[in-house]
Amino acid sequence: MSLVEHLRELRKRLAIAVAAILVVTVTAAFFYEAITDFATRPILDAVGCRSAFAELARGEDKTCARLVLNGLIAPFSLALKVSLATGLVVAAPVWLYQLWAFIAPGLHRHERKYTLLFVGAGVPLFLAGGFLAYRTLPVMARVLLDFSPAQVDNQLPLDELLDLIVRMVVVFGFAFELPLLLVMLNVCGVVSGRKMLGWWRWMIMGVTLFSAIATPSTDPLSMLALAAPLWLLYALATVVALLLDRRRARSAAGGPSDDEASALDFTPEEIEEPEPEPVPAGRHA
Structure with missing residues (x-):
């Protein structure tokens, strides 16, 4: 394909991806309150807020923290943020496929195989990290709200609460991609398994420090909820x-495979003097 044809193909793929995101975003805008309630419900339940989302927003339930919005355009910004985030997540299969369809024609067969394997492992790992963050956030919320002085009405800005939830889900999701990145570097020949085995002390310390910084609460349970799975994934x-x-060492010892060319030896060799041709009988110089 020429450069112009590549650009046309890219424009086509981008148009399909953007259209899918816009369709889901517009649809989610009509249900953004239900989506917001779904995202914040585990945290609110953890701090004892059993009321409906609308009752909490109006402050009718005085037994728990009140949800508030600051600013005139805050409700519109919140609806736009929730709808767009939903569009990106729900339409992910469409725009990921468009990205793959644009890249795949330029890859060799073995490169496509490795790419599919890494994508197939990366998506479940990211979802597992995000789900772990979603289940861990209630514990963090209880610990953080326990620092509030007695008889103080705690108001939770809804936009900040959603930002915290999204940030934690993204951080946990990308943190679970660490072992996949290390395996990818090993496949490319950058990092060997022996080096990774020798790094285990530093990795345990680094993962623990990262978990302490990434989790907003100060309790060790939240930190271990992120650190322990990362330790296991690094070991795996x-x-x-x-x-x-x-496997690579065994393949190298057995020589090249049927579809690989053997290595060429370019070492120069000495050329012997040519032997004189025999003179035929009856022929004289």
Whole structure:
């Protein structure tokens, strides 16, 4: 394909992806209150807020923190933010496929295989991290709200609460991609399994420090909720890297495969003097 044809293909893929995101975003705008209630319900239940979302927003339930919005355009900004985030998440299969359809024609067969394997493993890992954050946030909320002085009415800005939820889900999701990144580097020959095995002390310390910074609460339970799965995933990535290294070493010892060319030896050799041609009988110089 020429450059112009590549640009046309890119424009087509982008148009389909943007159209899918816009359709889901516009649809989600009509249900943004229900989506907001779904996102904040675990945290509100954890702090004892059993009332409906509308009752909390009006402040009719005095037994728990009140949800508030600051500013004239805050309600519109909140609806736009929730709808757009829903559009990006729900339409992810469409725009991810469009990205893959644009890149795939330029990849070799083995590159497509590895790409599909990494995408197939990366999506569940990200979803697992996001789900863990969604289930851990209530514990964080209880710990953080316990710092409020007695007889003080705690008001929760709804936009800040949603920002915290989205940030935690994204941080946990990308943190779960760490072992996949290490395996990818091992496949590319950048990091060996032995090196990863030798880094385990530093990785435990680094993961623990990262978990302490990433989780907003000060309780060790929230930190361990992120650190412990990352420790296990790093151990699993190290085992996979060691197996891949052993497989590559075995393949190298067995010589090239049927579809690979053997290595060429470009070492120069000495050329012997040519032997004189025999003179035929009966022929004289």
